[in-house]
Amino acid sequence: MDLKRIEAILFDVDGVLTDGRIYYDESGNEWKAFHVRDGLIIKRMSDMGFRFGAITGRSSRLVERRMKELGVEFLVQKCMNKKSALMKFAADYDVAFDHIAYVGDDLIDLPAMALAGVAACPADADEEVKKRSDLVLEQRGGQGVVRELGERILKDRGRWEEFMNQFDRAVEKTEE
DSSP: OOGGGOOEEEEOSTTTTSOSOOEEOTTOOEEOOOOHHHHHHHHHHHHTTOEEEEEOSSOOHHHHHHHHHHTOOEEEOSOSOHHHHHHHHHHHHTOOGGGEEEEOOSGGGHHHHHHSSEEEEOTTSOHHHHHTOSEEOSSOTTSSHHHHHHHHHHHHTTOHHHHHHHHHHHHHHHHO
């Protein structure tokens, strides 16, 4: 597993960016909870030149809205063939498979995970997914999984200081 090569992170939504549960109210409205730490790393790493994409088996306006807020341009919903979606991402953005990390939590993610350079999963992923992952993260789905992976990539690539400098500059400005 070589995190130093990673240029792009693709991820499932339910079970990775969320805790995997689907909430409905009596009116039929759907609810999802996204962790702000995932959002921060996605936005800031995007500013540093990394690419992100979401591939999900379900379709939700909430997911579309969240990805738009984060500037994630590559979003494939109602996708039952995540490997094909990963292949499209690689072709569209000219990124080699071994430069892509894919984060999934369930069996439907396995073909895409097998193609990616690094296959990662949350701590509460399906057991078969854990067995086939290069990296089982410490965080559970919906608790900052993408954040954890992003931090590891930045540190392995020697870009953690660059990332942190964004915040140090902001602190300096408030102290002036």
